[in-house]
Amino acid sequence: MMPPPPATAGGSWRRDEARFAWALALPALGVIGLVALFPIAWTVWESLHLHDLRMPWLGRPFVGVANYAEAMTDARFLDALAHTAGFVAATVTLEMSAGLVLALALDRLARARGLIRTAVLLPWAIPTVVAALAWRFIFESPGGVANAALVRLGMAPPTWFADAAAAWIPLVLADVWKTTPFVALLLLAGLQNIDRSLHDAAAIDGAGPWQQFRQITLPLLAPALLVAFLFRALDAFRVFDVVYVMTGGGPGSATETIAIYTFTVIMQHLRFGFGSALSVIVFAVAFLFALAGIRLLGGRAFEDRPS
Amino acid sequence: MRHIGFLTAAALALGAAATAASCARTPPRVLTVSGSAVGREGDLLRRQIERFARLHPSLTVAVRATPDAADARHQLYVQWLNARAVDPDVLQLDVIWTAEFAAAGWITSLGRFRPPVDDFFPAAVAADRWRGALYALPWFVDVGMLYRRTDLVPDSPRDLDELALLARRAQDVGGIPYGLVWQGARYEGLVTVFVEYLGAFGGRILDDAGRVAVDSEAADKALSYMRDAIHAEGIVPMAALAWQEEQTRLAFQAGQAAFMRNWPYAYALLQDRSQSSVAGRIAVTPMPGAPGGAPTAALGGSALAINTHSDQPSDAYALIDFLLQPEQMIERAQVVGQYPARPALYATRALAEALTVSPSDALEVIARAVPRPTTPVYHELSQILQVSLHRALTRQQEPCPALREAAAAMRALLARVQLTPPGS
Numbered sequence: 122m123m124p125p126p127p128a129t130a131g132g133s134w135r136r137d138e139a140r141f142a143w144a145l146a147l148p149a150l151g152v153i154g155l156v157a158l159f160p161i162a163w164t165v166w167e168s169l170h171l172h173d174l175r176m177p178w179l180g181r182p183f184v185g186v187a188n189y190a191e192a193m194t195d196a197r198f199l200d201a202l203a204h205t206a207g208f209v210a211a212t213v214t215l216e217m218s219a220g221l222v223l224a225l226a227l228d229r230l231a232r233a234r235g236l237i238r239t240a241v242l243l244p245w246a247i248p249t250v251v252a253a254l255a256w257r258f259i260f261e262s263p264g265g266v267a268n269a270a271l272v273r274l275g276m277a278p279p280t281w282f283a284d285a286a287a288a289w290i291p292l293v294l295a296d297v298w299k300t301t302p303f304v305a306l307l308l309l310a311g312l313q314n315i316d317r318s319l320h321d322a323a324a325i326d327g328a329g330p331w332q333q334f335r336q337i338t339l340p341l342l343a344p345a346l347l348v349a350f351l352f353r354a355l356d357a358f359r360v361f362d363v364v365y366v367m368t369g370g371g372p373g374s375a376t377e378t379i380a381i382y383t384f385t386v387i388m389q390h391l392r393f394g395f396g397s398a399l400s401v402i403v404f405a406v407a408f409l410f411a412l413a414g415i416r417l418l419g420g421r422a423f424e425d426r427p428s
Numbered sequence: 429m430r431h432i433g434f435l436t437a438a439a440l441a442l443g444a445a446a447t448a449a450s451c452a453r454t455p456p457r458v459l460t461v462s463g464s465a466v467g468r469e470g471d472l473l474r475r476q477i478e479r480f481a482r483l484h485p486s487l488t489v490a491v492r493a494t495p496d497a498a499d500a501r502h503q504l505y506v507q508w509l510n511a512r513a514v515d516p517d518v519l520q521l522d523v524i525w526t527a528e529f530a531a532a533g534w535i536t537s538l539g540r541f542r543p544p545v546d547d548f549f550p551a552a553v554a555a556d557r558w559r560g561a562l563y564a565l566p567w568f569v570d571v572g573m574l575y576r577r578t579d580l581v582p583d584s585p586r587d588l589d590e591l592a593l594l595a596r597r598a599q600d601v602g603g604i605p606y607g608l609v610w611q612g613a614r615y616e617g618l619v620t621v622f623v624e625y626l627g628a629f630g631g632r633i634l635d636d637a638g639r640v641a642v643d644s645e646a647a648d649k650a651l652s653y654m655r656d657a658i659h660a661e662g663i664v665p666m667a668a669l670a671w672q673e674e675q676t677r678l679a680f681q682a683g684q685a686a687f688m689r690n691w692p693y694a695y696a697l698l699q700d701r702s703q704s705s706v707a708g709r710i711a712v713t714p715m716p717g718a719p720g721g722a723p724t725a726a727l728g729g730s731a732l733a734i735n736t737h738s739d740q741p742s743d744a745y746a747l748i749d750f751l752l753q754p755e756q757m758i759e760r761a762q763v764v765g766q767y768p769a770r771p772a773l774y775a776t777r778a779l780a781e782a783l784t785v786s787p788s789d790a791l792e793v794i795a796r797a798v799p800r801p802t803t804p805v806y807h808e809l810s811q812i813l814q815v816s817l818h819r820a821l822t823r824q825q826e827p828c829p830a831l832r833e834a835a836a837a838m839r840a841l842l843a844r845v846q847l848t849p850p851g852s
Binding site: 173174175176177178197261262263280282283284285369370371372373374375385388389390391 | 499502503506510528531532533612613614615665666667669670804805807808811815816818819821822824825845
């Protein structure tokens with residue numbers, strides 16, 4: 122956020138100063154307008170029109186909110202919304218908990234810190250499509266490694282990608298594996314900002330490790346936790362590549378997320394107007410979510426920062 | 429206003445950069461053709477185009493490479509054609525795209541060139557028509573066929589019940605894991621498999637009047653049969669619900685299945701001893717029928733069409749005409765195993781020598797070929813069906829309600845798009 126120009130309390134040099142600041146900021150604002158605001162505005166405009174590439178003779182008539190009305194009654198879209206919400210809940214919970222454990226462990230490391238941290242970050246560095254392909258091979262039926270392992274343990278593995286419930290397991294696992302290191306790294310940075318002497322003082326006062334964690338680590342880690350949570354929740358909400366590669370949204374449409382459905386509507390069905398409406402809904406939800414996150418938790422978190 | 433001026437300048441700069449990067453279109457006229465440009469198929473296309481160029485010294489012909497995956501190629505075509513690109517002049521179209529491209533005004537009607545339509549398979553030509561006009565010509569035909577292990581099953585099954593019986597026996601007596609494998613993943617291939625079962629029971633996706641008919645009794649029987657083959661009889665493996673063509677071929681060529689439903693491309697690969705353990709022990713027939721219907725093969729394949737915005741349509745047609753000549757088709761059959769779209773060739777010795785499979789076996793299947801619905805909204809129509817079929821096959825829904833839902837959604841789609849022809 123740009124701080125507003127200083128109030129025009131003083132003389133004209135202040136106004137000049139402010140004007141100069143705006144002039145300096147103008148190129149950056151222009152770029153933001155071009156790459157962020159303009160496409161969003163265009164998509165909103167498009168979403169108010171009937172625009173179907175397959176039927177150019179229909180033209181591009183203005184249809185008001187008809188596309189939004191259709192989305193609200195489209196069972197497949199509402200299903201996709203529910204699937205996405207479930208995916209966000211599952212992956213973010215797992216990633217935040219696993220990431221926290223990992224960060225605490227890394228923070229305690231005495232030796233070979235750099236090396237181990239790099240190694241931990243590896244899954245994050247692998248392109249998602251490649252990682253998703255590898256996970257698909259692991260869960261392939263009947264010859265995949267996962268099935269072989271489960272059979273050895275005496276269990277009867279499901280046919281992962283032909284089972285509406287079981288298909289979620291490889292998807293969530295792949296996403297958690299891929300992005301937990303990212304959460305861990307963010308939290309590790311937060312942990313290292315915590316003053317050691319607080320822990321030492323608490324230890325002298327007789328606080329055990331659990332108490333220290335509850336009373337010192339967690340509250341002071343809140344800003345980092347919030348940032349990691351927002352990043353992950355927004356990313357998971359827009360999930361595309363993992364699902365596209367592993368299940369394509371199947372079986373049936375059991376794992377279809379909003380991003381997958383929007384892609385299908387625009388790129389395969391060529392319904393640009395309706396697809397834009399779906400995109401705008403996704404954008405609005407993500408935007409409100411981010412706003413709420415920053416307003417509700419962010420203010421407190423940023424103010425309470427010990428400096 | 430300044431903002432708009434800046435945008436225009438940026439767009440012009442980008443445009444100039446793009447032109448500079450691809451300024452092949454200078455005085456000597458370049459005719460471009462897009463299609464499968466990888467592997468042996470790509471080499472073959474380039475070879476044939478060179479021969480064409482030697483016959484037309486005034487022309488330079490180039491291949492515009494496009495992705496091999498159907499969906500990716502479709503997307504690229506849409507981007508090009510919707511932007512009114514003059515390039516490529518000649519397009520290789522999947523058989524199910526012609527109506528969509530014709531209705532959108534992206535490909536030009538071929539009527540003025542007076543093509544010899546009677547020389548090609550009528551079913552293939554039918555798929556290239558939209559509102560009575562011809563928009564493409566069939567290049568090669570693909571048909572779904574039943575592959576069989578002759579060592580396990582000497583005689584071809586008379587009907588679907590016998591197919592199930594023989595498949596089971598091969599599993600029980602022959603000790604192989606799968607009786608039958610087909611493409612059960614949720615994609616276009618599943619619709620082609622369904623079309624064959626549907627035809628076997630006497631059903632259709634759309635009736636002659638273009639009305640949705642997937643909630644018929646025949647469709648319920650067909651889908652129930654497919655589901656039971658997996659879950660009740662255990663002939664088709666559950667894993668096949670995530671399989672496309674190559675996974676079924678790999679299972680079959682490793683000797684794991686008695687029967688396989690697949691396209692013609694698999695034949696030559698299965699007969700190749702360096703990779704296949706079933707070489708010399710396979711035969712093909714049409715998928716068998718059932719009471720109330722007839723043996724049916726889904727029709728696939730490619731057609732050639734001309735970009736509406738091409739600035740040299742007659743040269744483009746000359747190239748299409750050249751690629752569809754018998755010699756080119758026979759060479760194609762020999763190099764990549766694709767079936768010629770001209771019925772007359774199936775009686776020739778040249779084709780018998782070119783194809784691994786016997787032309788009469790191939791012709792028997794082609795005679796059963798049924799095209800999928802010809803409509804500009806085919807993609808969307810098919811996807812509705814794919815989702816419902818896959819739900820029933822993965823037991824998320826019973827076949828009957830799944831098909832009823834699909835039919836309702838398909839009817840709503842066709843009603844919503846109200847296909848009015850251009851100019852009316």
